[in-house]
Amino acid sequence: MTNRTGTASALTLSLGLAAALALAGTVALGLTLPATVEQGEYSRLIAIHPGLAWASYLAFGVTAAASALWLWPRTRSSRWDLLAGSSAEIGVVFTALTLATGSIWGRPTWGVWWVWDARLTLSALMLALYLGYLALRRVPAPVDVRARRSAIAALLAVAVVPVNHFAVEWWRTLHQGRSLAQTTPGNDLDGIFVGVMLLGFLAMTLVYCWLLVHRVRVARLEDRLDEQSLAVALDERRREAVLAP
Amino acid sequence: MWRDAVLVAGKDLRIEARSRVATNQVAPFAVLVLVLFAVALDADRRVLEQAAAGLLWVAVLLSTLLAVHRAQGVESAEGTGDALRLSGLDPAGIFLGKAAAVAVQLLALEVLLGVGVVVLYDIDPAGLGTLALTAGAATVGLAAAGTLYGVLATRSRVRETLLPLLLLPVVAPVLIAATRASEAALAGDPLGAAPQWLGLLGVFAVMYVGFGVVAFGPLMEEA
Known part of the structure; x- marks a missing residue:
């Protein structure tokens, strides 16, 4: 494991295959969903949009948990720091995709690309929050300093999400309620839609896991490269010293 | 902890009183922001009146950035940060002191901006009690969050x-809640919404x- 130079393994291969299968199924089933009366062709976005949103929450949750594990002295290990950073990166991508697919859906349905409804505003704030977190991680610092700083920032970020939630929720509410809460009888989300949506959740979760394993391994390789280049530089300087008269 | 906080707050406020950065630069900047908003919104009295609370709090937020910068800046020059760390003061006290100093400056600034909004945007001051509570709770939140993130971002070349x-x-959330509470206060709070927003500010x-x-x-x- 420590001498690995690539990021592929049996685990990523099987995760990747499962993710590809689930995604292919989601796309195939999503495209064959019937167009609904109210939303027309765009209702099919339900196959991927809620799944993307779920994966972004999962990613930020993992970041928070890994950060807490790093801060807890008994479980402190650089692997939690790498996991937190990698997960946040993927979470940012999923949040951006959530906003993009939501916009594509909102344009024909609400008539505008963007409305200032509670959940959109919250997602946009969350995106900004974690972009800040990633920017903080890029600030050059010793590994331990970076880890502590990032872990505290991640916990602060996750703590402010509920406050943001209440603020924007009271501020305005237009978004339809939570997707799964709408599956009560008599609702227009019928079985096939729910099934495809749940498959979308599974697919996005698998994609997230697959990306995460690869990203953590890349981060570990980056750290190793840093260490090695330092050792190589030291070695060169020593040789120069020997050569010098 | 409290004694240390008072010491640090006193030190920061003395520095500000002597250097006059807050009065000569931050305060004029905040008023300038109010003027710029009026220019951008075409000095339409009705628009300005409706948006006054939001514009006021955006001006406060922008000034908070400057004040926090300044509060961290005095600790990064000439090794004063190291001196502070070696002083044996309780870190919690240092935090409370620095946040309190920022809060005092922000409160003074909010009073100034409040007068500015009344004069420049033609607002009738009303609900002063609610406004004072709003300003107090929002300021504590802004100063605390600002000081915390200030030290998080400090010592990096990309701090600005x-x-x-x-x-x-x-x-x-502070911007949203403070704006809504101020609007409610100015309108005489017909819906009784102010306490909810004040609560959110308090939690923050x-x-x-x-x-x-x-x-x-x-x-x-x-x-």
């Missing part, structure tokens, strides 16, 4: 650009003062 990116999404303030007291020590050690 990093701090707004870190701080502004975090204080978004308590949360960030708590985080600061706990997290400031570890963050200061490493910087």
